[in-house]
Amino acid sequence: CGLKWQCCLVYIDDVIIYSSTFEQHIQDLKQVFKALKSANLTLKTSKCHFCRRETKYLGHIITSDGVKPDPDLVKSVIDFQQPKTIRDVQSFLGLTGYYRRFRQNYAKVAEPLIKQLRFIITGNHHLQWSEDCTKSFNTLKEKLTTAPIMNTPNFEEPFILEVDACEYGLGAVLTQEYDDRKYVIAYASRTLSAIERKYGATEREALAVVWATKHFRVYIEGSKILIRSDCKALQWLRNAKDVTGRLARWAMKLSAYQIENIQYRPGKQNANADSLSRNPVSNTMDQCPQLLAIETAVNLWENTNILDEIKTEQQADVKLKNTIDQLRNNHMPIFNDKRNSYLLINDILYKVKNSNRHYNQREIGNKHLLVIPKSMQQKLLSWAHDHPSAGHGGQQKTLFRLSTRVFWDSIRKDVYDYVASCQACQQFKYNNIPLAHPLQIHTVNEPWHTIGIDIMGPFPKTARQKRFLLVIVDYFTRWIEVFSLRTTTSIDIAQILINEVFTRYGMPNFILSDNGPQFVSLLFDQFCKTLGIQQKFTANYHPQTNLTERVNRTLKPMLAIFAHEHPHSWDKEVQKLALSIRTSINETTGETPAF
Known part of the structure; x- marks a missing residue:
C-alpha cells in the first residue's frame, strides 16, 4: 500500500x-x-x-526527544535473581545486551560475566561466581535504570562518526553537532578476529572506519559524514590511489558514502570511541532467541504454504523428529556447540548458524536456517535453480540462494550434482573458461556513474510484437534493467532511458555502447549532450569492452531456456530473469547487485 x-x-x-x-x-x-x-x-x-506523544514499541519508549529503554523491561532486569547456572548468565546478558547501545562502557562492566561464558570454550560448564561477578551483576542493573536517551537522527544535518581501534577491538560512536549541542545517536563496538589482530595499526583503524560505516549504514547513507580518528595516517584512505588487495576493497566500499573529511583527533579527545574499542561487546555473547529477528524467509517461491509443508515433513522424518522431541522436552545440552545447535520456532526446526562476521560483513551474528527434511530437498533444489526467478544459475549462485535460507547436511554436494546434471544448462549455456587476459574496464566510483547499454535480438516475435531486448547495466553495482522492444530506433532508446532509468536512478556521467546505428545517430548524440552525458564507444569488432556483453552472455541462455517452451511469451519472463541476476552474487564484486 x-x-x-x-x-x-x-x-x-x-x-x-x-x-x-x-x-x-x-x-x-x-x-x-x-x-x-x-x-x-x-x-x-x-x-x-x-x-500519543510517547509510546512503547519493541521494548523501547519512543518520544519526540529520542529513544529510551522500556521501564517494564528494565524492571524485569532489576528483579532478575543472581544467576546460579551458566544458562542464567546467558539469559541476563541477553536481556541487558538488548540495551547495550544505550551504555558506552557496557562490555567493561559486563566483563566478569562474559568471562564465565568463555570458560565454556575450555570445556568447563560450571559457574564460577566471584565478588567481581556480583559487582558486575549489580552495576549492570543499576546503570540500566539511568540509561540516557538516544537522540533521533536529524537527516538535515551531517553525521559525525568517531572511531578507534586497539589490538583486540573496534569502537564507534555516531553523533551530530548542531544548535551548539552534541547529540549521541548510538554506540557500537566489536572484538577483532584472530586474523584481524595481526593487522598493523593503520589497517586496524581503516577497518574500524569500514566496519562503522557498514554498521550505521541505515543512518548515514546519502548524508554527509565527518569521520574522526586518532590515527593521522588514516587521512589518506578516502582519496587513496594505486592501492591493491584489502585496502583497495575498503576504499571502494567507502566510495559509496559522502565522506566530507577524515579528521585527525588525538586519543585524549577521542575518549568515547577509544573506550569502546578497548572494551568491545564480546562476540561470544548470544542474544535471547526472543529478541532476535528471524531472517529466514523462502520469499522467492510462489507456494505460500511452504512453511506448513516443511513442518509436516519434518515431523515425518525420523532423524529430525528425534531432534524436535528433544527440544520440546528440554533434553538438549545446556550449551550446544554452535555447529550443532538447533532451535524450535512455532514448532518448526531451525539450524542456528554462526556466520563468520569477519568474512562477509552482511551476515552479522546468528542466522536461523530452515532445516529441510530429506523428502523435500529435491523440491527445494528445483525451486532454487529451475524457477524463472532463479534463472538456472550456476553452482555457486544456486548454493548461495539456498545456504542463506535453508540447511541440510549434504546441501553443497547436492547443489553441485543437481546443477551439473541440468540438461537445459548443458544445452544452452556457454563455457566461461577465459580465453585471454581480462580487458581493462572503465573505472567508476559510485552507483550509476557509468552505464552500459546494448540491444539483443531479433528474437522470435511474441504475441505483443516484441522482438528485441534493451539491456542496461550499472558499472558500479552490476544492477541491470531489461526492456522488451518492438523497434530499436534512437527515439525508442531515449524514451526508455528518460522514463524508466534516469527518473529512478539519476543522470549518469557516461554511457558506454557499441557502434550500433541507434547510438551513433545525430539524434542520440544531441540527446546525450543536452543532458550532459558523455558517450563512449567500444572498439570496432571488439564489443567485449562493454559490460553489457557479459550480461548478455548470462541472459541469453536463460531466455533461451524459457523461450524454448513458450516462444510467443518470452517477453513476459524477462523481468523474472532480471531479478535472478540482481539477486545473485557477482563474482567480481562479491556482492549481489540488489544489496
Missing part, C-alpha cells in the same frame, strides 16, 4: 504510525485503517494506543 516508511513502520504484527501534526496523524490513521481493511486484517482494541 506504499505507507511503510512514509507514515508507519511494521515489525511482524507490531505497527507504529507517526506524524508531524495531529491533523496529519488523523489522515495517516485513516490510510492505515483502509489498508488493513483491504487486507482483511483486524486490530485488538485493548492493544491499540492512539494519538
Whole structure:
C-alpha cells in the first residue's frame, strides 16, 4: 500500500504510525485503517494506543526527544535473581545486551560475566561466581535504570562518526553537532578476529572506519559524514590511489558514502570511541532467541504454504523428529556447540548458524536456517535453480540462494550434482573458461556513474510484437534493467532511458555502447549532450569492452531456456530473469547487485 516508511513502520504484527501534526496523524490513521481493511486484517482494541506523544514499541519508549529503554523491561532486569547456572548468565546478558547501545562502557562492566561464558570454550560448564561477578551483576542493573536517551537522527544535518581501534577491538560512536549541542545517536563496538589482530595499526583503524560505516549504514547513507580518528595516517584512505588487495576493497566500499573529511583527533579527545574499542561487546555473547529477528524467509517461491509443508515433513522424518522431541522436552545440552545447535520456532526446526562476521560483513551474528527434511530437498533444489526467478544459475549462485535460507547436511554436494546434471544448462549455456587476459574496464566510483547499454535480438516475435531486448547495466553495482522492444530506433532508446532509468536512478556521467546505428545517430548524440552525458564507444569488432556483453552472455541462455517452451511469451519472463541476476552474487564484486 506504499505507507511503510512514509507514515508507519511494521515489525511482524507490531505497527507504529507517526506524524508531524495531529491533523496529519488523523489522515495517516485513516490510510492505515483502509489498508488493513483491504487486507482483511483486524486490530485488538485493548492493544491499540492512539494519538500519543510517547509510546512503547519493541521494548523501547519512543518520544519526540529520542529513544529510551522500556521501564517494564528494565524492571524485569532489576528483579532478575543472581544467576546460579551458566544458562542464567546467558539469559541476563541477553536481556541487558538488548540495551547495550544505550551504555558506552557496557562490555567493561559486563566483563566478569562474559568471562564465565568463555570458560565454556575450555570445556568447563560450571559457574564460577566471584565478588567481581556480583559487582558486575549489580552495576549492570543499576546503570540500566539511568540509561540516557538516544537522540533521533536529524537527516538535515551531517553525521559525525568517531572511531578507534586497539589490538583486540573496534569502537564507534555516531553523533551530530548542531544548535551548539552534541547529540549521541548510538554506540557500537566489536572484538577483532584472530586474523584481524595481526593487522598493523593503520589497517586496524581503516577497518574500524569500514566496519562503522557498514554498521550505521541505515543512518548515514546519502548524508554527509565527518569521520574522526586518532590515527593521522588514516587521512589518506578516502582519496587513496594505486592501492591493491584489502585496502583497495575498503576504499571502494567507502566510495559509496559522502565522506566530507577524515579528521585527525588525538586519543585524549577521542575518549568515547577509544573506550569502546578497548572494551568491545564480546562476540561470544548470544542474544535471547526472543529478541532476535528471524531472517529466514523462502520469499522467492510462489507456494505460500511452504512453511506448513516443511513442518509436516519434518515431523515425518525420523532423524529430525528425534531432534524436535528433544527440544520440546528440554533434553538438549545446556550449551550446544554452535555447529550443532538447533532451535524450535512455532514448532518448526531451525539450524542456528554462526556466520563468520569477519568474512562477509552482511551476515552479522546468528542466522536461523530452515532445516529441510530429506523428502523435500529435491523440491527445494528445483525451486532454487529451475524457477524463472532463479534463472538456472550456476553452482555457486544456486548454493548461495539456498545456504542463506535453508540447511541440510549434504546441501553443497547436492547443489553441485543437481546443477551439473541440468540438461537445459548443458544445452544452452556457454563455457566461461577465459580465453585471454581480462580487458581493462572503465573505472567508476559510485552507483550509476557509468552505464552500459546494448540491444539483443531479433528474437522470435511474441504475441505483443516484441522482438528485441534493451539491456542496461550499472558499472558500479552490476544492477541491470531489461526492456522488451518492438523497434530499436534512437527515439525508442531515449524514451526508455528518460522514463524508466534516469527518473529512478539519476543522470549518469557516461554511457558506454557499441557502434550500433541507434547510438551513433545525430539524434542520440544531441540527446546525450543536452543532458550532459558523455558517450563512449567500444572498439570496432571488439564489443567485449562493454559490460553489457557479459550480461548478455548470462541472459541469453536463460531466455533461451524459457523461450524454448513458450516462444510467443518470452517477453513476459524477462523481468523474472532480471531479478535472478540482481539477486545473485557477482563474482567480481562479491556482492549481489540488489544489496
